[in-house]
Amino acid sequence: MKRTLGLYELHELITFKSLCLTKSATMSGLAQDLDLQTILLDDTKNGHEHIQRLKEFLTYTGEQS
Template sequence: MTKFLGMHEALEVHELLTFKTLCLTKAATMSGLAQDPELKAILAGDVTAGTEHIQQLQHFLTNREDVQ
């Protein structure tokens, strides 16, 4: 990859970041409402994965000089 994202690439990453943030918020909220232990475990795993994905997307937007 290049050091800098094109404008359209930055916008697409921002859209993905917005979508993943919404998914994370929904999963975290629903895990508090869920009563089934298996469903809670699935939602907890989704929260963990979503957090990691958000951090990766934020890295693309903020630390562009580190991208290779």
């Protein structure tokens, strides 16, 4: 059985990822340890990419060209 996300679940996931992105971006500026800063900056970059990918599902019409 294939399970798909509804718009509500997709919106909740984007909201959660946005919160994580904000927290990582904020903490990367406050972190004094360089390794931790690197991890947080990588997480920020990845989080931004994940959000962009999730937003594509909001505009996907199901049609293939």
